[in-house]
Amino acid sequence: MSAVSVKRIFKGVVLAAVFASAAFATSSSPAPAFKLPGRGGKTIDLSQFKGQVVMINFWASWCVPCRQEMPLLEDIYKKYKPMGFTMLGVNVEPKQQDAEAFLAKLSKPVTFPVAWDADSKVSALYKVKGMPTTVFIDRKGNVREMHISYRAGDENYYLTQIRTLLKE
Numbered sequence: 001m002s003a004v005s006v007k008r009i010f011k012g013v014v015l016a017a018v019f020a021s022a023a024f025a026t027s028s029s030p031a032p033a034f035k036l037p038g039r040g041g042k043t044i045d046l047s048q049f050k051g052q053v054v055m056i057n058f059w060a061s062w063c064v065p066c067r068q069e070m071p072l073l074e075d076i077y078k079k080y081k082p083m084g085f086t087m088l089g090v091n092v093e094p095k096q097q098d099a100e101a102f103l104a105k106l107s108k109p110v111t112f113p114v115a116w117d118a119d120s121k122v123s124a125l126y127k128v129k130g131m132p133t134t135v136f137i138d139r140k141g142n143v144r145e146m147h148i149s150y151r152a153g154d155e156n157y158y159l160t161q162i163r164t165l166l167k168e
Contacts, residue, residue, distance in 0.1 A: 028144060031137045032125035036090065036115035044088065044115040046137075053085045053165040054137040055158065058123055060092050061102035063131040065150035070106055072155045076162065077112040083166055084139070087112035092131070094118045136161045138168060 031046060031054075038044040046054070057073055059066040070089075077087040089112060091099040096116050103110055117123055126135055129148060136145040145161050147154065 028142050031135070031141050031143045032122075034122045034125065036117055036122060038116070039114040042113070044113050046088075049086050049088075049137075050141055051084070051139055053080075053139060053162060054088060055085070055162065056088045056090055056126070056135040056137065058090045058092055058117075058126070058128045058131065058133040058135075060131045061098045062093075066132045067102070067106070068152070069132055069150040069155075070103075070110060071108050074108055074110050074112065076155065076158060080162055080166070085162060085166060089114040090117050090122060091115070092117050092120050092123050092128070134158065136165060138165050 033046055035043055035045045055073075055076075057069075059070070073087055073089070077085070081087075089110065091114060093099055096118065099114075099116070103114070115122075120128075123133075126133070126143075126146075132150050134147045134150075135143055136147075138144050144165060147157065
């Protein structure tokens with residue numbers, strides 16, 4: 001194997017590691033505050049969930065992984081809600097009708113709060129780069145983890161984060 005081939009392989013491995021690590025980001029800074037219109041005409045204010053572990057899931061109707069993930073998020077919400085956990089779905093599309101049609105076609109109804117970020121201002125606050133993006137906020141209101149995209153099995157990572165934050 002030539003030195004050029006080895007350099008290309010090494011460069012490819014390094015780039016793959018960089019992109020893989022981009023799917024998970026860790027921090028501990030205050031979660032950006034927001035108020036958004038929500039499903040059913042309610043206003044969703046992040047501050048109303050202070051003291052709870054919050055999982056914000058940014059999604060869009062055109063996002064194929066979002067369709068796979070949403071029923072799993074509903075199961076997580078129902079199981080952990082009594083323990084001081086909440087799930088917030090934040091749709092990032094300009095047309096609320098597209099999001100409502102998406103939700104209507106799911107295999108099970110979504111009961112967690114859903115907000116409309118039609119102008120993507122909240123998505124920008126959270127530096128959302130892809131769909132779906134999931135943000136974990138601790139009971140003190142700090143962003144603790146950020147996960148970009150969804151692949152089958154990622155829900156196990158979500159559960160680990162939720163359980164860890166609930167124990168704190």
